[in-house]
Amino acid sequence: MGRLEDICQVAERLFSERGYHATSIRDIARKLHLQGGSLYAHISTKEDLLWEIVRRAAEQFLQAIEAVLRQESDPVARFRGAFRAHVAVIARNLPAATVYFHEWRQLSPQRREAVLQQRDLYEAMWREIVHGGIEQGVFRPVDVAMATRAVLSVANWFYQWYRPEGPRSAESIADELSELLLAGLVKEGQS
Amino acid sequence: MGRLEDICQVAERLFSERGYHATSIRDIARKLHLQGGSLYAHISTKEDLLWEIVRRAAEQFLQAIEAVLRQESDPVARFRGAFRAHVAVIARNLPAATVYFHEWRQLSPQRREAVLQQRDLYEAMWREIVHGGIEQGVFRPVDVAMATRAVLSVANWFYQWYRPEGPRSAESIADELSELLLAGLVKEGQS
DNA sequence: AGGGGACGCGAACAACCGTTCGTTTGCTTT
DNA sequence: AAAGCAAACGAACGGTTGTTCGCGTCCCCT
Numbered sequence: 001m002g003r004l005e006d007i008c009q010v011a012e013r014l015f016s017e018r019g020y021h022a023t024s025i026r027d028i029a030r031k032l033h034l035q036g037g038s039l040y041a042h043i044s045t046k047e048d049l050l051w052e053i054v055r056r057a058a059e060q061f062l063q064a065i066e067a068v069l070r071q072e073s074d075p076v077a078r079f080r081g082a083f084r085a086h087v088a089v090i091a092r093n094l095p096a097a098t099v100y101f102h103e104w105r106q107l108s109p110q111r112r113e114a115v116l117q118q119r120d121l122y123e124a125m126w127r128e129i130v131h132g133g134i135e136q137g138v139f140r141p142v143d144v145a146m147a148t149r150a151v152l153s154v155a156n157w158f159y160q161w162y163r164p165e166g167p168r169s170a171e172s173i174a175d176e177l178s179e180l181l182l183a184g185l186v187k188e189g190q191s
Numbered sequence: 192m193g194r195l196e197d198i199c200q201v202a203e204r205l206f207s208e209r210g211y212h213a214t215s216i217r218d219i220a221r222k223l224h225l226q227g228g229s230l231y232a233h234i235s236t237k238e239d240l241l242w243e244i245v246r247r248a249a250e251q252f253l254q255a256i257e258a259v260l261r262q263e264s265d266p267v268a269r270f271r272g273a274f275r276a277h278v279a280v281i282a283r284n285l286p287a288a289t290v291y292f293h294e295w296r297q298l299s300p301q302r303r304e305a306v307l308q309q310r311d312l313y314e315a316m317w318r319e320i321v322h323g324g325i326e327q328g329v330f331r332p333v334d335v336a337m338a339t340r341a342v343l344s345v346a347n348w349f350y351q352w353y354r355p356e357g358p359r360s361a362e363s364i365a366d367e368l369s370e371l372l373l374a375g376l377v378k379e380g381q382s
Numbered sequence: 383a384g385g386g387g388a389c390g391c392g393a394a395c396a397a398c399c400g401t402t403c404g405t406t407t408g409c410t411t412t
Numbered sequence: 413a414a415a416g417c418a419a420a421c422g423a424a425c426g427g428t429t430g431t432t433c434g435c436g437t438c439c440c441c442t
Binding site for chain 3: 227228
């Protein structure tokens, strides 16, 4: 089954660099020294390939935040952990994350709906973190939905500018960004 | 010249909804009750159409922040003004802004380069705002590049979730978001 | 040793792509 | 009324798209 993995990996790279519709099945095949039609021994549809990439990425985001929520209970620790985990998922697999954020609209209506449902669930977990911080008096009483959107904006936009060959590690960047966001959330006094 | 404007408007909508490569010249023509080939009396290339949309959007962002920098000098006022202006450009022309952020990579290498240069210039102006705030002792001594990236993440991601038919006005949202970001930047004491 | 299944080839498919072009239409100007 | 002109038609172009399929070829299992 190593071949399918190879195909996915090449597809991730090309889809992320050129976009889904600007990448042909023959482009993917060429990078593997194969003929276009040969890919259909391993995949059944070009869209299935996109779906596989998007589905896996979505799964990783969910698993990452669930692990944090399971292990941490303090709002600030949860916030830092979830932010760091989100950034790590992107950094660990930048092409797949890029495809996830950029190309999910090209999926069929049903699959698009599934992505949206997963995204809503993910955002609800983040809102829970923010809500918990306010309820425990650690965060200022800001609008939960709006603050969550701001946080996720920074977290999601990360894929647009992060480059692994850059000078700073993803963890170091994640910590600095989450510190900046926390400063806007936490009540004046202690961090 | 009204016809070209019609074409641009339809192209903005379709490109933003389905993506550039998923929209054919015939799709655009159909919405105008025209034949595919008829568009070529007004445009010279499909890519030229995309370029026109992207170019105009980029221009609006630049003009908006330049006006703010010209009128305001206080760092906090500049920050609030620039953020509000950025969000207003997106809200005022959501389809074009969506195409700008989402499809600029599909342009030719030279035009892509021009977009990048403009974006760098825009970001430099934002860094100038943050830098000025720190220098005057109004903002905490954060990393200018990183803080600017965080702010622009929230500002740019706005197009992904803002819907004009929603309950809150773009200005009200912009003010709340910029307040949240400012709280993370400003030194403890006064706002 | 021999049979079977996975894998890859390469030609072919219908559909669609962006773009061109000769022709027709219909309005405006003289 | 005639001439001119921009706009739209509609057929056609060469190329590319995703996908199919019959055919070999190689390796693994018994």
